[in-house]
Amino acid sequence: MATSSASLLRDARLRAGLSQRALAERAHTAQSVVARVEGGQVSPSWDTLERLLAATGFELDARLGSAGAVEAPAAAAAAPPGGSDIPRVLSLDPALRLQELRNADRFFSSVRRVS
Amino acid sequence: MSPAAVFHPERLVAVLGRFKVSYVFAGSIAARLHGSPLITAVAEIIPALTPQNFEVLANALTHLAARRYAETAPEGVEFEISADSLAGASEWDLITSCGRLRVAFRVAGAGYAELAPNAVRFAIHGDEIAVASLADLVRLHEAPRADDDAAQAAALRALLARQQAVPR
Numbered sequence: 001m002a003t004s005s006a007s008l009l010r011d012a013r014l015r016a017g018l019s020q021r022a023l024a025e026r027a028h029t030a031q032s033v034v035a036r037v038e039g040g041q042v043s044p045s046w047d048t049l050e051r052l053l054a055a056t057g058f059e060l061d062a063r064l065g066s067a068g069a070v071e072a073p074a075a076a077a078a079a080p081p082g083g084s085d086i087p088r089v090l091s092l093d094p095a096l097r098l099q100e101l102r103n104a105d106r107f108f109s110s111v112r113r114v115s
Numbered sequence: 116m117s118p119a120a121v122f123h124p125e126r127l128v129a130v131l132g133r134f135k136v137s138y139v140f141a142g143s144i145a146a147r148l149h150g151s152p153l154i155t156a157v158a159e160i161i162p163a164l165t166p167q168n169f170e171v172l173a174n175a176l177t178h179l180a181a182r183r184y185a186e187t188a189p190e191g192v193e194f195e196i197s198a199d200s201l202a203g204a205s206e207w208d209l210i211t212s213c214g215r216l217r218v219a220f221r222v223a224g225a226g227y228a229e230l231a232p233n234a235v236r237f238a239i240h241g242d243e244i245a246v247a248s249l250a251d252l253v254r255l256h257e258a259p260r261a262d263d264d265a266a267q268a269a270a271l272r273a274l275l276a277r278q279q280a281v282p283r
Contacts, residue, residue, distance in 0.1 A: 107125045
């Protein structure tokens with residue numbers, strides 16, 4: 001397998017912005033289990049790896065390929081980007097929404113082009 | 116949500132400058148500085164990819180109390196901020212004490228190394244900021260990543276066409 005379970009889990013965890021402890025809590029396991037898998041000290045079963053990846057918000061996507069062109073399991077790009085700013089703006093009261101405009105105005109009023 | 120999450124680009128620039136982060140502004144702030152009529156309260160920076168810059172960026176983001184932004188959690192989700200963790204993803208969408216901040220290391224195949232040489236320089240309160248050129252901004256917006264980006268992309272293309280049609 002071109003991608004090891006260790007690097008796959010670590011990559012998924014970092015992309016999810018989780019510490020090993022936070023991931024362990026989500027997966028209902030011990031932080032030491034996550035550490036051992038990421039450290040390559042243990043090779044997890046398929047089920048265990050799938051469960052740990054699910055706790056990061058990713059899923060294992062494995063496909064069969066012809067010999068010599070085996071596609072490695074990959075963490076599917078399931079983690080959504082930040083997305084719309086609408087929920088954040090809605091969470092501000094109207095005075096703060098106006099404050100943002102004033103802050104932006106101050107910034108653009110103060111910037112000067114130098115090149 | 117805490118009032119601390121209100122968009123405040125002046126403070127953001129001051130903090131990034133204080134921590135000596137090397138970056139190029141892209142996104143809404145850059146677009147507005149080039150003349151786009153559209154402005155969103157989301158700053159976007161493309162940092163240099165040196166180990167030293169990852170370190171200072173992590174320090175600056177810690178100072179800014181950065182958390183991962185999501186539509187379902189606009190107040191943000193705590194994450195491990197370190198040079199290593201930041202290097203583990205190509206893009207971070209964050210909410211900070213100065214509002215939304217996207218940190219992207221490569222967009223549409225371009226990173227700091229490609230954008231910095233063409234960047235336009237601006238100054239604010241003694242800090243100099245590099246802003247991606249208009250042509251580069253159009254390229255970065257070729258694949259809009261959020262709903263807001265599609266309208267911005269159209270505005271930037273119109274600006275570039277206008278700039279190319281009217282010799283200065």
